[in-house]
Amino acid sequence: TGYVTLDRGYKNTGATKSAITFLDGEQGILQYRGYSIEELAAKASFLEVAYLLIYGELPTQEQYATFETAIRRHTLVNEDMRKIFDGFPVSAHPMSVLSSLVSAMSAFYPDAQDEKGSEDRHIIRLIAKLPTIATWSYKRSLGHPTNYPKNNLDYISNFLNMMFALPVEEYKVDPVVAEALNVLLILHADHEQNCSTSTVRLVGSSQANLYSSISAGISALWGPLHGGANQEVIEMLEAIKADGGDVSKYVDMAKNAKTTGFRLFGFGHRVYKNFDPRAKIIKKAADDVLSKLGVNDPVLEIAKGLEEAALNDDYFVQRKLYPNVDFYSGIIYRALGIPTNMFTVMFAIGRLPGWIAQWKEMRETKEPIGRPRQIYTGATLREFVPIEKR
Ligand code: CMC
Numbered sequence: 001t002g003y004v005t006l007d008r009g010y011k012n013t014g015a016t017k018s019a020i021t022f023l024d025g026e027q028g029i030l031q032y033r034g035y036s037i038e039e040l041a042a043k044a045s046f047l048e049v050a051y052l053l054i055y056g057e058l059p060t061q062e063q064y065a066t067f068e069t070a071i072r073r074h075t076l077v078n079e080d081m082r083k084i085f086d087g088f089p090v091s092a093h094p095m096s097v098l099s100s101l102v103s104a105m106s107a108f109y110p111d112a113q114d115e116k117g118s119e120d121r122h123i124i125r126l127i128a129k130l131p132t133i134a135t136w137s138y139k140r141s142l143g144h145p146t147n148y149p150k151n152n153l154d155y156i157s158n159f160l161n162m163m164f165a166l167p168v169e170e171y172k173v174d175p176v177v178a179e180a181l182n183v184l185l186i187l188h189a190d191h192e193q194n195c196s197t198s199t200v201r202l203v204g205s206s207q208a209n210l211y212s213s214i215s216a217g218i219s220a221l222w223g224p225l226h227g228g229a230n231q232e233v234i235e236m237l238e239a240i241k242a243d244g245g246d247v248s249k250y251v252d253m254a255k256n257a258k259t260t261g262f263r264l265f266g267f268g269h270r271v272y273k274n275f276d277p278r279a280k281i282i283k284k285a286a287d288d289v290l291s292k293l294g295v296n297d298p299v300l301e302i303a304k305g306l307e308e309a310a311l312n313d314d315y316f317v318q319r320k321l322y323p324n325v326d327f328y329s330g331i332i333y334r335a336l337g338i339p340t341n342m343f344t345v346m347f348a349i350g351r352l353p354g355w356i357a358q359w360k361e362m363r364e365t366k367e368p369i370g371r372p373r374q375i376y377t378g379a380t381l382r383e384f385v386p387i388e389k390r
Contacts, residue, residue: 016367022034022192023271026273026274032053032190038277046185053190053356054123067124071124072151072155073128074125081101088100093341094342098133099216102218123210126214135159147163156173174293183282185349189353189354191351195223195225196221199220213359214359221348227347227351230333237330238299241298247305250264254267266328267322268319276325278325279325283327287300289332297335
């Protein structure tokens with residue numbers, strides 16, 4: 001009560017304390033639980049990072065074995081969830097399918113509503129099943145049968161196998177592909193109080209269950225200003241290529257965003273006012289992965305040209321707009337054979353441990369229900385006029 005401070009978009013409002021991710025936007029620093037993103041991307045596995053985010057410390061070998069085995073054992077998705085999936089149109093965007101089916105999980109595991117003591121099982125289920133659900137959409141878009149998970153495979157190989165294995169031939173995971181995916185998932189694993197994570201926290205703050213909270217996070221991630229930007233970036237780069245490849249024309253359009261309504265997707269960030277450290281790693285990885293796989297993607301050259309043109313332009317310099325995580329990630333996903341409409345799904349698989357960690361932290365620190373205030377701008381008190389007299 002009393003004064004309400006207005007802060008549209010929460011540009012300066014801290015909504016919580018958190019011990020999970022440290023971010024310094026001026027200096028371009030990102031750390032999970034005190035470990036630098038650069039070191040984790042180079043040395044850790046995605047599930048190790050997931051454990052670190054959720055439980056606060058890197059796992060011992062024994063803890064890792066227990067965690068990883070539990071995830072392997074929960075990769076199957078209830079066959080009745082298939083019936084829900086079968087009701088979606090073939091053209092459904094994989095993000096709408098993903099958020100709906102994760103939401104449906106709360107109906108299949110109703111004990112999530114009273115999670116005392118069962119929380120770890122829901123955490124394992126979500127991490128284990130998200131890749132399985134994600135691959136259903138892709139397989140069906142091809143008219144192919146879905147692949148059941150194979151529990152003898154590690155997390156990333158299992159995902160790749162469900163995505164790409166065909167019944168007629170043996171699918172072998174390319175270690176270059178698996179490593180690239182490992183790095184991408186780690187780089188997306190958490191990013192403190194971003195839009196989708198804040199959504200997960202806000203929904204969870206009413207004590208809604210984990211599945212419902214994560215489903216809301218997936219929906220928030222889908223928007224083009226957030227995770228949906230990775231799909232938009234590739235579509236934009238392809239449009240520039242089809243239009244003759246003149247990057248300066250698009251930089252000019254973006255400079256006049258106010259009149260043209262066009263923004264450079266993959267550029268700018270609420271917190272980074274210096275290079276996004278994830279984009280730095282991903283840019284180099286894009287070069288490495290494409291050369292190792294022998295892929296020559298003209299879109300990469302367009303991206304580099306666009307970046308250079310923008311970084312040399314006063315508009316972008318003055319506003320401190322740099323490439324963000326989404327700028328180069330799509331180029332790697334493409335080289336790995338992942339279709340454009342699945343890019344944001346990949347982001348969701350990566351971000352899941354962060355959402356879970358933040359949800360868990362919120363519960364453990366007994367955060368109060370999230371309930372922002374407002375400044376009312378509507379009509380003052382007036383008299384009701386009966387409908388016949390209006
Ligand atoms: N292209 C052209 N102009 C831009 C861009 C852009 N991509 N981003 C920001 N601006 C301008 C904006 O018009 C404003 O100009 P002015 O000062 O003249 O009004 C100024 O820069 C500040 O922008 P803002 O919109 O007030 O900044 P914000 O913190 O509210 O928005 C953002 C951050 C990421 C939503 C925005 O930069 C954007 O829309 N970028 C494109 C979408 C994108 O790449 N999103 C992915 C973000 S990173 C990963 C993730 O979250 O998923």
